[in-house]
Amino acid sequence: MAGDGPLEPGSVPTHVGIIMDGNGRWATARKLPRSSGHQEGLEAAKRIVRAAADTGTRYLSLYAFSTENWNRTADEVKFLMGLVTGYLRKELPFYQQVGVRVVHSGDLKRLPRAVRNEVKGVIADTRQFNRIIVNLALNYGGRDEILRSVNRIWKRRLKDSEATPLDADQLRRSLDLPDFPDPDLVIRTGGERRLSNFLIWQCAYAELYFCDKLWPDWGYDDYLAAVRDYSRRKRNFGGSR
Ligand code: IPE
Ligand code: IPE
Numbered sequence: 001m002a003g004d005g006p007l008e009p010g011s012v013p014t015h016v017g018i019i020m021d022g023n024g025r026w027a028t029a030r031k032l033p034r035s036s037g038h039q040e041g042l043e044a045a046k047r048i049v050r051a052a053a054d055t056g057t058r059y060l061s062l063y064a065f066s067t068e069n070w071n072r073t074a075d076e077v078k079f080l081m082g083l084v085t086g087y088l089r090k091e092l093p094f095y096q097q098v099g100v101r102v103v104h105s106g107d108l109k110r111l112p113r114a115v116r117n118e119v120k121g122v123i124a125d126t127r128q129f130n131r132i133i134v135n136l137a138l139n140y141g142g143r144d145e146i147l148r149s150v151n152r153i154w155k156r157r158l159k160d161s162e163a164t165p166l167d168a169d170q171l172r173r174s175l176d177l178p179d180f181p182d183p184d185l186v187i188r189t190g191g192e193r194r195l196s197n198f199l200i201w202q203c204a205y206a207e208l209y210f211c212d213k214l215w216p217d218w219g220y221d222d223y224l225a226a227v228r229d230y231s232r233r234k235r236n237f238g239g240s241r
C-alpha cells in the first residue's frame with residue numbers, strides 16, 4: 001500500500017461514519033440472492049469494527065438500515081430485520097474480545113418488537129466495554145432525527161413555557177446520541193457519491209471518502225487506507241488557510 005508506515009496518533013479520526021453500500025450488487029454479480037450480500041456484509045462489518053478499534057477510532061457509526069429502506073421488498077426488509085435479531089446479541093464474545101460497546105441511533109419505536117428488544121439487549125450486554133463505541137444506525141434518517149430532536153425540545157418547552165429562541169447547541173444536545181462527537185470522516189463504499197440521509201446535521205464538516213469497492217469486499221486494509229487518506233487532509237472549518 002502506498003504511504004505505509006505508522007499513523008501519527010493525532011491524525012486519526014475520533015469518529016468515523018460508514019455508509020456500508022453495495023451488498024445487493026455484490027450478490028447479483030455472483031448470481032446470488034441479495035440476502036447473501038447482506039449476510040456477507042455482516043462479516044465485513046466485523047472486520048471493519050476490529051480495524052477501527054485497532055486504529056484508535058473511538059466512535060464508529062455504521063449505517064445499517066435507513067428510514068428510506070422500508071421502500072424495499074417485504075422479503076428483503078424481513079431478511080435484514082432477521083439478521084439483526086439473529087446475530088446482534090449472539091456476537092457477545094466478539095464485542096467482549098474487541099472491547100465494543102454498542103449504542104443505537106434512529107427511531108427504535110417504529111421497529112418490530114423483536115428487533116427493538118434485540119437492540120436494547122445488546123446495549124445492556126455491552127455497556128461495560130470501552131475500547132470502541134459502535135453506533136448502529138438502524139431505522140435511521142438524518143431528517144427524521146432532526147425532527148425528533150426538535151419535537152423533544154418542543155414538548156419540554158410546552159411544559160415550562162420557555163420562549164427563548166432555539167440554538168444550535170440545544171438542537172445538537174437533543175439528537176439521538178448527544179455525547180457523540182461529530183464525525184471526522186465519513187466513508188461510503190459501493191461507488192455512489194451521496195450521503196443518503198446519513199448524519200446530515202453532524203456531517204456539516206466531515207471529510208468524505210468515497211470508494212468503489214462493494215461493502216462485502218471491504219477488509220482491514222481498506223479501512224486503514226481510508227484513515228491514512230484522512231490523516232493527510234487539512235481541515236479548515238471555514239477559517240483562513
Ligand atoms: C447496503 O447495500 C445495505 C443496506 C442498505 C441495508 P445495498 O442493499 O444498498 O446494496 P446495493 O446498493 O443494492 O448494491
Ligand atoms: C444507504 O444505502 C443506506 C444504508 C447503507 C443503510 P442505500 O443503498 O439505501 O442508498 P441509496 O438508495 O443508494 O441512496
Ligand code: MG
Pocket residue numbers: 021022023
Ligand atoms: Mg445501496
